[in-house]
Amino acid sequence: MHRSASKEAMAHLASAQELLPQMPDTLQRARIELDLQICLGHACMATRGFGSAEVETSFSRALTLGRELGDRQQQFSALVALRRFYTLRANFSAAQQIAEQLLLMAQEASDTAWRVQA
Numbered sequence: 001m002h003r004s005a006s007k008e009a010m011a012h013l014a015s016a017q018e019l020l021p022q023m024p025d026t027l028q029r030a031r032i033e034l035d036l037q038i039c040l041g042h043a044c045m046a047t048r049g050f051g052s053a054e055v056e057t058s059f060s061r062a063l064t065l066g067r068e069l070g071d072r073q074q075q076f077s078a079l080v081a082l083r084r085f086y087t088l089r090a091n092f093s094a095a096q097q098i099a100e101q102l103l104l105m106a107q108e109a110s111d112t113a114w115r116v117q118a
Contacts, residue, residue: 006046013040030065034074037062041081051088059085076105080117 016036023029041058048054059081066075079102086095099118106114 004047006043010040010043010047013043027069030069031071034062034065034069034071037065038074038077041078045081050084055081055085072105072109076102076114076117079105 013036017033017040020029020033020036023032037058041055041062044052044054044058059078063075063078063082066072066078079098083095083098083102086092086098102114102118106118
């Protein structure tokens with residue numbers, strides 16, 4: 001079997017996801033799932049491509065969790081990945097809507113690095 005770090009990472013992340021239901025439904029569990037979804041999304045980009053459906057699923061879930069937790073940094077990260085996903089899928093209206101959200105977040109945070117990414 002061919003091995004790569006990204007494939008192994010995905011296997012470990014999938015194992016971690018399977019353990020989540022065993023944890024009590026707390027903020028800590030949501031934060032752990034958020035981190036897992038961000039990591040899984042990036043691993044999917046590396047192994048399945050930036051436009052794979054798994055990328056959208058992981059980062060959409062991460063965005064939802066980021067909003068629930070009020071984690072603006074992770075929301076921004078998920079939105080950047082989703083904008084890339086929609087751009088590669090030629091869904092330019094969705095990509096533009098996300099780009100507008102990113103720019104608004106960057107302006108509200110007065111964050112130069114975010115503005116560059118937006």
